Amino acid sequence: MAVVTVDQDKCSGCGECISVCPASVFELNNEGKSVVARPEDCQECCACVEVCPESAITVDVCK
Numbered sequence: 001m002a003v004v005t006v007d008q009d010k011c012s013g014c015g016e017c018i019s020v021c022p023a024s025v026f027e028l029n030n031e032g033k034s035v036v037a038r039p040e041d042c043q044e045c046c047a048c049v050e051v052c053p054e055s056a057i058t059v060d061v062c063k
C-alpha cells in the first residue's frame, strides 16, 4: 500500500487533489485543509503529486 502524506504547513486547501484523485483518498478537514482519509484506496496514479500547486503531497511510489 502506498504511503500518502499531506504537509499541513504547505497545504492551502485549494481542493485540487480532491478533484483529481480517482479513488477519493483526500478529504478536507475542519481547517479546510486536505487530509489523507483513505490511503488504502490509493491507485498509485501520482496525479495528486503533479497537480498540487503547493507541492504538499508525497506518495512514496511517486517521484
Ligand code: SF4
Pocket (backbone or CB within 6 Å): 006, 010, 011, 012, 013, 014, 015, 016, 017, 018, 033, 034, 051, 052, 053, 054, 055, 056, 057
Ligand atoms: S492540491 Fe495541495 S494545496 Fe491543494 S488541497 Fe490538495 S494538498 Fe492542499
Ligand code: SF4
Pocket (backbone or CB within 6 Å): 004, 020, 021, 022, 023, 024, 025, 041, 042, 043, 044, 045, 046, 047, 048, 049, 059
Ligand atoms: S496517487 Fe492517485 S490514487 Fe493515490 S492519492 Fe494520489 S491521486 Fe489519489
